[in-house]
Amino acid sequence: METERGGIAMMGLVVGTTETATIEGLSAAGADPEAMWHTPAADAELLAYGDVLEAPAVPVSPSGCPTPALITRAVRELTGFDLVAIDAGLGVETAAPTVALGSEPGRDIRKPTAVPEAASLWERGRRYGRRLPVEQLTLAESVPGGTTTALAVGDALGIDLSVSSSLPENPVDRKRRVVTAALATSGYSPGELEGRPREALAAVGDPVLAVLAGVAAGALESGTALLLAGGTQQLAVAGLLRADGIDRPISVATTPFVVDDPSADVREAAERLGVDLVVTDPGFEEASGPVFERYLAGEAKEGAGMGGALAAATRENVSMSSVRDRITTLYERLNGATTHA
Amino acid sequence: METERGGIAMMGLVVGTTETATIEGLSAAGADPEAMWHTPAADAELLAYGDVLEAPAVPVSPSGCPTPALITRAVRELTGFDLVAIDAGLGVETAAPTVALGSEPGRDIRKPTAVPEAASLWERGRRYGRRLPVEQLTLAESVPGGTTTALAVGDALGIDLSVSSSLPENPVDRKRRVVTAALATSGYSPGELEGRPREALAAVGDPVLAVLAGVAAGALESGTALLLAGGTQQLAVAGLLRADGIDRPISVATTPFVVDDPSADVREAAERLGVDLVVTDPGFEEASGPVFERYLAGEAKEGAGMGGALAAATRENVSMSSVRDRITTLYERLNGATTHA
Numbered sequence: 001m002e003t004e005r006g007g008i009a010m011m012g013l014v015v016g017t018t019e020t021a022t023i024e025g026l027s028a029a030g031a032d033p034e035a036m037w038h039t040p041a042a043d044a045e046l047l048a049y050g051d052v053l054e055a056p057a058v059p060v061s062p063s064g065c066p067t068p069a070l071i072t073r074a075v076r077e078l079t080g081f082d083l084v085a086i087d088a089g090l091g092v093e094t095a096a097p098t099v100a101l102g103s104e105p106g107r108d109i110r111k112p113t114a115v116p117e118a119a120s121l122w123e124r125g126r127r128y129g130r131r132l133p134v135e136q137l138t139l140a141e142s143v144p145g146g147t148t149t150a151l152a153v154g155d156a157l158g159i160d161l162s163v164s165s166s167l168p169e170n171p172v173d174r175k176r177r178v179v180t181a182a183l184a185t186s187g188y189s190p191g192e193l194e195g196r197p198r199e200a201l202a203a204v205g206d207p208v209l210a211v212l213a214g215v216a217a218g219a220l221e222s223g224t225a226l227l228l229a230g231g232t233q234q235l236a237v238a239g240l241l242r243a244d245g246i247d248r249p250i251s252v253a254t255t256p257f258v259v260d261d262p263s264a265d266v267r268e269a270a271e272r273l274g275v276d277l278v279v280t281d282p283g284f285e286e287a288s289g290p291v292f293e294r295y296l297a298g299e300a301k302e303g304a305g306m307g308g309a310l311a312a313a314t315r316e317n318v319s320m321s322s323v324r325d326r327i328t329t330l331y332e333r334l335n336g337a338t339t340h341a
Numbered sequence: 342m343e344t345e346r347g348g349i350a351m352m353g354l355v356v357g358t359t360e361t362a363t364i365e366g367l368s369a370a371g372a373d374p375e376a377m378w379h380t381p382a383a384d385a386e387l388l389a390y391g392d393v394l395e396a397p398a399v400p401v402s403p404s405g406c407p408t409p410a411l412i413t414r415a416v417r418e419l420t421g422f423d424l425v426a427i428d429a430g431l432g433v434e435t436a437a438p439t440v441a442l443g444s445e446p447g448r449d450i451r452k453p454t455a456v457p458e459a460a461s462l463w464e465r466g467r468r469y470g471r472r473l474p475v476e477q478l479t480l481a482e483s484v485p486g487g488t489t490t491a492l493a494v495g496d497a498l499g500i501d502l503s504v505s506s507s508l509p510e511n512p513v514d515r516k517r518r519v520v521t522a523a524l525a526t527s528g529y530s531p532g533e534l535e536g537r538p539r540e541a542l543a544a545v546g547d548p549v550l551a552v553l554a555g556v557a558a559g560a561l562e563s564g565t566a567l568l569l570a571g572g573t574q575q576l577a578v579a580g581l582l583r584a585d586g587i588d589r590p591i592s593v594a595t596t597p598f599v600v601d602d603p604s605a606d607v608r609e610a611a612e613r614l615g616v617d618l619v620v621t622d623p624g625f626e627e628a629s630g631p632v633f634e635r636y637l638a639g640e641a642k643e644g645a646g647m648g649g650a651l652a653a654a655t656r657e658n659v660s661m662s663s664v665r666d667r668i669t670t671l672y673e674r675l676n677g678a679t680t681h682a
Contacts, residue, residue, distance in 0.1 A: 001421070008391060048425070050349060051474040080342065080421045084389070084438045095469060097425045097438035128436060133392040 007135025015040035016088035018106030021145030044096035053095035065294035069304035125214020140305025150236035158191025229308025348476025356381035357429035359447030362486030385437035394436035406635035410645035466555020481646025491577035499532030570649025621651035
């Protein structure tokens with residue numbers, strides 16, 4: 001997709017896994033722990049092809065809410081934006097085309113070191129982001145358990161991220177307990193790693209956060225217009241960039257479902273980080289069907305570039321009504337395919 | 342890019358290397374042997390991003406003719422077709438997003454076995470091609486030395502491919518000598534592997550041919566409209582499919598530079614294989630500039646999906662005059678970038 005000035009507009013979807021996701025009750029990014037392990041690869045395939053190939057199924061939450069990658073794909077079908085999936089440590093085979101910047105899933109953050117290669121992932125990401133010859137880059141993520149690692153990284157850096165969740169009832173207390181345990185086994189007190197983003201990532205982060213921060217830093221260095229697409233995790237990325245001394249303006253594109261989450265004050269967290277929030281309302285209350293109902297009930301909320309894709313639709317003058325229609329068509333196509341397969 | 346019927350139109354660029362390319366004087370796909378080793382990765386980056394990132398330079402022939410990937414990229418910028426690069430055995434790191442179906446470069450075909458894993462590459466390709474949820478698939482290739490391995494595979498199968506070349510003076514005699522030596526050290530006489538395509542690939546092929554044949558077979562199985570983009574190598578793929586007992590209609594999209602090559606009778610070879618040739622004339626004689634002059638002088642001719650991209654432009658009602666304009670713009674952008682880097 002070309003920008004108005006003739007440059008390229010691209011979405012970079014950073015995918016990876018962390019053992020942190022297997023801690024019970026933290027994430028809804030998959031029907032069960034086994035399926036969750038395939039969620040990032042499935043999201044990447046869905047965005048690239050409009051369906052899964054190697055991945056066992058289109059990701060759904062335990063209650064059946066489909067992955068936000070479905071919404072991102074719907075917008076991609078309407079606007080044709082360029083996509084690149086960046087593998088930060090998938091841990092499974094995928095049929096999605098990927099740029100491999102990492103190879104190892106992150107460890108459970110309650111282990112002493114979660115991402116031993118955090119500094120090199122950041123550097124590889126930075127090199128890639130700096131060279132990427134695009135005018136406008138939207139960075140997205142898919143990593144189950146990612147809001148918990150984001151919260152932990154924020155805590156290590158001394159930044160309050162007021163974390164959101166892909167579950168309708170945000171298991172904040174459970175996340176806090178995991179984060180407290182994670183910092184303790186790594187030997188740090190909250191805020192002790194202020195200004196040391198790579199060490200915070202190594203201690204309690206995940207590989208996706210490390211690559212996101214690196215690519216973002218590189219893109220900003222080379223003057224690319226950057227949009228971080230997502231909720232809590234992208235605020236953590238902004239926190240990592242600030243901790244690295246990067247004071248350029250940072251924009252985060254997200255959904256109203258994240259901003260309106262009563263258990264998280266995302267606007268306040270964004271303000272503290274000097275982040276400009278771009279919130280695009282897809283108007284789901286004006287449509288009917290299982291996808292819209294689940295999202296309106298507070299499930300999934302964001303992820304796999306959903307907020308960034310909605311922002312792209314607005315930028316390209318694609319109406320939210322046609323986005324909703326395409327979501328319905330895609331959902332029916334995928335469910336039909338599942339039924340008849 | 343959507344087709345008229347709302348399905349997806351995609352180009353699959355299969356990239357890989359073979360030690361056969363290092364035999365002196367066979368290929369023009371790179372300024373020198375070291376650069377040639379990076380040509381497929383560079384082509385994949387150019388198609389994905391409009392420039393190289395990890396690859397050292399935009400590929401040029403020894404005399405300075407730029408890679409046909411430049412023409413394919415120009416058309417992609419105008420039509421926005423979906424692209425996936427398939428790694429059959431690159432042997433170098435790349436910043437291009439790739440689906441990894443192979444990992445080993447092919448050996449010099451004068452060794453007893455050139456592609457030990459040919460049968461599994463074919464099968465992986467077939468599985469991928471069968472699952473690819475697209476309506477229209479254009480398969481392209483980039484593998485220096487590929488016309489020589491194609492000729493060898495044809496000889497092993499007993500099929501006369503009347504081979505073309507990326508050099509203006511086709512080194513046919515040199516290629517014939519390499520092929521004769523290749524079959525001899527593998528222990529086969531010409532035509533001895535008739536009807537045994539996987540064995541022909543293993544003995545004297547390259548990993549790109551194996552993956553191309555597999556993906557093509559899988560796509561045909563699942564009813565995808567298939568277009569093989571290229572010259573001699575795609576005729577070899579057609580020969581491999583015929584040798585495997587696949588009798589469906591096969592179309593090869595190529596350029597007039599291949600069809601008009603006086604040292605190769607491509608039309609006759611296509612007819613023997615029951616292949617429908619789609620030749621799209623980009624009208625280079627109506628433009629001026631170094632790219633057009635080189636191609637009109639018989640250099641490069643085809644590769645990296647050039648003929649398929651030109652066919653896509655026609656299908657999408659993009660005029661050849663705007664294709665030529667975009668080629669010039671892209672060439673100037675890349676040369677400017679090289680000068681100022």
